[in-house]
Amino acid sequence: MSDANDRYVSFQDVQKTYDGENLVVKGFNLDIKKGEFVTMLGPSGSGKTTCLMMLAGFETPTHGEIFINGSAVNRIAPHKRNIGMMFQNYALFPHMTIAENLAYPLQVRKLSRADIEEKVKRALDMVELSGFEQRRPKQLSGGQQQRVALARALVFEPTLVLMDEPLGALDKQLREQMQYEIKHIHERLGVTVVYVTHDQGEALTMSDRIAVFNNGVVQQLDTPQGLYERPMNSFVADFIGENNVLFGEVERYENGRCILRVNGEPVVATAVTEQAPGSKVIVSIRPERVVLDTQGNGHENHFVGQVVERIYHGDHIRVRVGLLGQGQFILKLPNNAANSGLKEGDSVQVAWSSNDARALDIVQ
Structure with a gap:
């Protein structure tokens, strides 16, 4: 108070x-x-x-x-x-x-x-x-x-x-x-x-x-x-703005980070709460914080995905990618020359920082 x-x-x-x-x-x-x-x-x-x-x-x-x-x-x-x-x-x-x-x-x-x-x-x-x-x-x-x-x-x-x-x-x-x-x-x-x-x-x-x-x-x-x-x-992550959700299992915690497994792959996220190893958690990532990055450039999370859908929105391009066994992973990319050639079926390198991913409450 x-x-x-x-x-x-x-x-x-x-x-x-x-x-x-x-x-x-x-x-x-x-x-x-x-x-x-x-x-x-x-x-x-x-x-x-x-x-x-x-x-x-x-x-x-x-x-x-x-x-x-x-x-x-x-x-x-x-x-x-x-x-x-x-x-x-x-x-x-x-x-x-x-x-x-x-x-x-x-x-x-x-x-x-x-x-x-x-x-x-x-x-x-x-x-x-x-x-x-x-x-x-x-x-x-x-x-x-x-x-x-x-x-x-x-x-x-x-x-x-x-x-x-x-x-x-x-x-x-x-x-x-x-x-x-x-x-x-x-x-x-x-x-x-x-x-x-x-x-x-x-x-x-x-x-x-x-x-x-x-x-x-x-x-x-x-x-x-x-x-x-x-x-x-x-609930807050889903209700406020658009949100990508990954379902994972806690492996360990290090320096405020949660290391978990999503479909067998390691994912690093900011730890909001600490759960016991093996616990199920939700990871939240905003679509605009995800980038296409062939080099990695320091992102802790870097995976290969496939473009499932591409929608033109004028100021940005909305791309749905099949990633980590989940087909509803969304990217909001700038409408520029680098992204203009993307098409359905393309293989892409998808990356994000652990600072932009949050390991949230247990999945019941």
Whole structure:
């Protein structure tokens, strides 16, 4: 746990069950600093949205306590928590103009007309929708409606904003554009954001830290780079980005390295945990860390494989290679002259460093 002064939001041993038997959130602990952008990431049913709803006040923890700025909030009504909310379905009032939609949370807080007008104007400027005040939601595109929803979540200047899959309904190009817009607005305002998504690319792009959920338990809490480069178990390695998996048997450990056998061949990987000799482990290697290398060039792992499939992606070439008895080993190679001539059936020299391979949890 971090120092108390570092905790703006704090979940302390929080659990949640709906039927009294099955826990959808199990012993959840998380401290979030003021101004931090933290994403709860995981598959459907993993517990991430339930945690967000408990923080918002729409669900009550079965056990444990949630704190905002040092105050316990379990028994505080949602509208008294001063939290901005942004959802996937926008939740805009269709009969109101854009200005009226933004003014509504300010009217509830009984601000003066002059203050409301000023804050609405500032919020629309922030999301680049000045001049849209008198339009209604149905007159806007999906992306514009999402910007209005963002402006409404921020118009009353909350110190904490919760976002639940807010970009899920947008097309790919617009979703990526909105990711950057939300990230830049967060950086400019310094507001604390708790974001929920099942999209790992979205989480990597936007977050300061990411909590990866599975079956109600946080598997790893880390920076985007930490999760991608240093996954602590096979679930995180598979869920965050594309991942090559080799199944092997531990031979021995030396200086933080695991030497194992994969289909009879020695493979060297960074040891994440130490298992008894003979134990089954998973080795994780990212496709972009694998190279074609006829000389070896210092790579501890160097094997002969055969090209099974070659797919052109413009900025890179995706190559599937049969290797070490496994036919699903992927390389992402630069689209350059050296790799342009690769074709199915070619024999290739495949290499990677032990620093880029991680020996993870036991295969059950």
